[in-house]
Amino acid sequence: MIKIALLGCGNIGEFIANAVYRGIIHCKLVKVFDKDKNRSKDFLKDVNLDFEVVDNIDDLIEGVDLVVEAASQEAVTEYALRILESGKSLMIMSVGALADNRLFRDMKKAAMKRNVKIYIPSGGIVGVDGLNAASLATIDSVEITTRKNPKTLGVDVKEETVIFKGAALDGVRKFPKSVNVAATLGIAGVGLDGTLLRIVADPKVDKNIHEVHVKGDFGEFTTIAKNLPSTQNPKTSWIAALSAIALLKKLTNVVHIGT
Numbered sequence: 479m480i481k482i483a484l485l486g487c488g489n490i491g492e493f494i495a496n497a498v499y500r501g502i503i504h505c506k507l508v509k510v511f512d513k514d515k516n517r518s519k520d521f522l523k524d525v526n527l528d529f530e531v532v533d534n535i536d537d538l539i540e541g542v543d544l545v546v547e548a549a550s551q552e553a554v555t556e557y558a559l560r561i562l563e564s565g566k567s568l569m570i571m572s573v574g575a576l577a578d579n580r581l582f583r584d585m586k587k588a589a590m591k592r593n594v595k596i597y598i599p600s601g602g603i604v605g606v607d608g609l610n611a612a613s614l615a616t617i618d619s620v621e622i623t624t625r626k627n628p629k630t631l632g633v634d635v636k637e638e639t640v641i642f643k644g645a646a647l648d649g650v651r652k653f654p655k656s657v658n659v660a661a662t663l664g665i666a667g668v669g670l671d672g673t674l675l676r677i678v679a680d681p682k683v684d685k686n687i688h689e690v691h692v693k694g695d696f697g698e699f700t701t702i703a704k705n706l707p708s709t710q711n712p713k714t715s716w717i718a719a720l721s722a723i724a725l726l727k728k729l730t731n732v733v734h735i736g737t
């Protein structure tokens with residue numbers, strides 16, 4: 479059984495731990511770490527899961543196969559390389575951190591050297607499977623429009639307003655908690671600098687909506703995800719947590735469906 483450690487005991491971390499508890503994923507949760515000790519101390523204390531709460535990254539890494547990051551872009555920047563260089567695989571939710579080209583390049587080098595993997599779940603978007611396949615031929619354009627309630631985006635506008643239009647590379651830095659999906663799309667396709675991101679603050683919507691459009695030699699596709707926000711953290715769509723769980727499940731599944 480794969481031994482996993484959780485970096486981040488928030489909303490997504492809790493979903494993942496619960497999926498382990500309910501036997502949905504056949505992994506053993508061995509350790510958890512959160513910079514907020516109150517979060518890790520009380521993490522799933524009502525559930526009978528035998529994991530250790532640690533207070534630093536070195537203890538988290540020790541004795542596990544895979545670290546699941548569900549914390550923040552800063553956590554990826556601070557710890558990703560150390561995790562991979564220690565010979566542990568890493569699943570990343572705060573994908574926007576990989577806008578740092580040098581960091582991502584060093585992470586890939588470390589993963590190759592230690593023969594471990596970097597896993598990036600699809601998160602809140604649909605279409606990553608299609609883009610993976612399509613990018614084996616020429617891609618002409620990759621665009622994503624993210625539409626959220628202004629409160630979720632932390633802006634104060636009274637009517638539908640485009641608050642960002644530009645390269646995903648810049649957008650994920652400006653809105654580090656809201657558009658990690660744009661980084662995922664960039665990595666799967668033509669890069670973060672070549673992926674066009676629009677962020678729309680729309681007081682009329684109560685869902686996190688991501689519309690993806692890809693054009694290339696294969697033809698074109700458009701996908702629209704209208705995601706319900708998590709109750710614990712409205713910035714995070716529930717399906718993003720489910721996507722992490724689905725990828726963990728895939729690691730141990732006999733049958734693999736989808737690219």
Ligand SMILES: NC(=O)c1ccc[n+]([C@@H]2O[C@H](COP(=O)([O-])OP(=O)(O)OC[C@H]3O[C@@H](n4cnc5c(N)ncnc54)[C@H](O)[C@@H]3O)[C@@H](O)[C@H]2O)c1
Pocket residue numbers: 485486487488489490491511512513514517548549550551552553556570571572573599600601602603654655656658659662710711713714715718
């Ligand atoms: N890839 C995607 O599609 C996608 C979708 C939703 C959310 N996310 C990202 O996933 C991450 C987790 O989301 P969430 O809803 O669980 O957030 P959350 O705020 O509910 O939980 C994050 C937890 O991580 C802890 N943390 C933050 N930085 C840390 C650090 N440097 N070291 C240790 N602990 C740290 C926080 O104290 C908190 O308890 C966020 O960065 C979020 O933006 C990605």
